[in-house]
Amino acid sequence: MRITKSGIMITVIVGILFLIGFRILFPSYDGPISIPDPIQNEMTSEIISHRSLDGSSVEIELLAEYEGNFAVQGVEKYKTDGAALVSSRDFILSWGDLPKKSIDDEINYSQRNRWYYYAYSGDCPVDGNYISTHSANTHMIGADESVQAMIEKVKENQYIHLKGYLVEVHFEHGSWTSSLTRQDTGDGSCEIFYVTEISGR
Numbered sequence: 001m002r003i004t005k006s007g008i009m010i011t012v013i014v015g016i017l018f019l020i021g022f023r024i025l026f027p028s029y030d031g032p033i034s035i036p037d038p039i040q041n042e043m044t045s046e047i048i049s050h051r052s053l054d055g056s057s058v059e060i061e062l063l064a065e066y067e068g069n070f071a072v073q074g075v076e077k078y079k080t081d082g083a084a085l086v087s088s089r090d091f092i093l094s095w096g097d098l099p100k101k102s103i104d105d106e107i108n109y110s111q112r113n114r115w116y117y118y119a120y121s122g123d124c125p126v127d128g129n130y131i132s133t134h135s136a137n138t139h140m141i142g143a144d145e146s147v148q149a150m151i152e153k154v155k156e157n158q159y160i161h162l163k164g165y166l167v168e169v170h171f172e173h174g175s176w177t178s179s180l181t182r183q184d185t186g187d188g189s190c191e192i193f194y195v196t197e198i199s200g201r
Contacts, residue, residue, distance in 0.1 A: 033099055034097050034099075035069050035070065035071065035095035035099060036069065037134075037182070038066060038067065038068030038070070038182075039066070039068060040064050040166070040180070041065040041066075042064050043062065043063070043064055043065055045061050047061045047062075048060055048061075048062065050086065050141070050143075052085045052086050053085060053148075056085070058169060058171065059169075060086075060168070060169050061167060061168040062167055062194065063165065063166050063168060063178060066165055068161070068162060069095065069160070069161050070091075070093040070159070070162060071093070071098065071157075071158075071159050072091055072154055072155070072159070073092040073093070073104075073109045073157075074109045074110065074111050074116065075089060075092075075154060076090045076111035076112070081114065082171065083114065083139065083169075083176055087139045087140055087141050087192070088148075089152060090116070090137055090138065090139055091138050091140055091154065093135065094134060094136075095135075096134035097125075097126065097134070098126070098131065098135055099159070102125060103125050103126055106120055106121045106123055106124035107119070107120045107121075107124060107131060108120070114137070114139070115137060115190075116135075116137035116190075118132075118135070132185050133182050133183060136179075137190045137191075138190065138193050139178075139190055139191070141169075141193065141194045141195065142195055143195060147195050147196065147198055150198045151195065158200070160198060160199065161197075161198070161199050162197070163196055163197040163198075164193055164197065165193075166178040166179075166191055166192060166193060166194075167192050167193075167194040178190070178191050178192035
């Protein structure tokens with residue numbers, strides 16, 4: 001196949017436009033910003049049927065409305081654990097002053113086995129309690145194929161708006177339940193976020 005200079009130029013231009021469009025949709029949060037705490041509204045629980053990633057159906061119980069702007073501090077993919085049936089991505093989400101460059105530079109985040117970890121330097125302007133109450137390892141569930149596709153495009157160091165519900169997933173052999181507070185730590189403290197809307201902010 002013969003590739004012309006004009007063909008190469010078109011490919012380059014398309015690539016540049018794709019990157020620009022991606023950054024508009026999911027802009028970087030680099031800069032001195034402070035993000036308000038996420039909004040959580042209690043509700044009467046409601047059970048819905050959700051189409052899982054393998055095409056089967058699973059029951060999800062909506063526990064609380066949840067919405068906020070977040071900085072994405074980490075993204076981890078999952079394919080083989082039981083929860084991957086509904087959630088193929090975990091995000092480390094942060095808010096408050098944590099996205100400020102002067103603070104973010106002093107904190108290291110990591111993820112594995114559906115947990116997240118952080119370490120901070122002695123020069124960090126905030127302490128561990130502030131970090132733990134203004135960040136969360138969040139198991140992401142897209143409400144439909146379109147939302148799921150958007151979730152799978154998100155990268156570390158982006159600033160996004162999310163809206164949906166904190167939920168309990170009822171699997172055949174047990175349940176997976178979201179935390180309903182930002183104050184807890186350890187086992188069971190992760191949020192399980194059933195996302196109905198996602199966008200860059």
